[in-house]
Amino acid sequence: MTKTILIIVFALLLGAWYLSFLASRLDRLHHRVETSWEHLDALLQRRAAIALEISHFAAIDPATSFLLTAAAYQAREANIIERSDAESALSETLKLIRTQDMATTTESESDILAGLVRITEKISVGITIHTEAVNTARNLRSQFIFRSFRLAGHAPLPMRYAFEDDIL
Numbered sequence: 001m002t003k004t005i006l007i008i009v010f011a012l013l014l015g016a017w018y019l020s021f022l023a024s025r026l027d028r029l030h031h032r033v034e035t036s037w038e039h040l041d042a043l044l045q046r047r048a049a050i051a052l053e054i055s056h057f058a059a060i061d062p063a064t065s066f067l068l069t070a071a072a073y074q075a076r077e078a079n080i081i082e083r084s085d086a087e088s089a090l091s092e093t094l095k096l097i098r099t100q101d102m103a104t105t106t107e108s109e110s111d112i113l114a115g116l117v118r119i120t121e122k123i124s125v126g127i128t129i130h131t132e133a134v135n136t137a138r139n140l141r142s143q144f145i146f147r148s149f150r151l152a153g154h155a156p157l158p159m160r161y162a163f164e165d166d167i168l
Contacts, residue, residue: 023151029137033158036133040126044087047119048075051090053112054097059105068093087163127164134158 051072055065071086071093078086094116105113137158140146 019149019151022145026140026146026151029133029140030155030158033133033137036126036130040130043119043123043126045076047123048072048090050112050116050119051094054116057105057109060097064096068097084162131160131164134160
């Protein structure tokens with residue numbers, strides 16, 4: 001009788017430890033999603049700042065400069081609901097810059113354009129990292145044990161944004 005009680009208590013403790021382990025694993029994944037988004041947000045803000053600098057180039061016509069300035073400000077100031085559309089608009093506007101003749105740029109303007117290329121590559125990597133973290137957290141949360149024991153607590157479901165599918 002005592003042996004059976006000890007086995008049951010041990011099994012319950014082992015089960016509680018396993019659930020605690022799974023909950024902390026999910027918590028770490030949620031933290032990874034948040035930090036990857038913060039990093040991606042910082043890169044996107046930097047891209048908008050570079051776009052504002054590019055809008056002042058002498059080689060850019062006034063209409064493109066106006067579009068670029070408007071898109072950059074919209075991307076910097078957009079709330080989370082409007083952010084995806086604003087970032088997509090900025091990406092499309094920056095594609096206009098690539099198609100224009102930038103042969104008459106100065107050395108400092110060339111450095112800014114090179115910075116745009118570098119930040120765009122970093123954004124692509126940041127999007128990949130963020131997307132992977134979101135997908136991993138969502139897959140984990142969809143498993144039966146996480147849903148049945150509510151191991152996610154009250155944490156919101158991680159989400160992806162539509163602009164992450166854009167080719168930057």
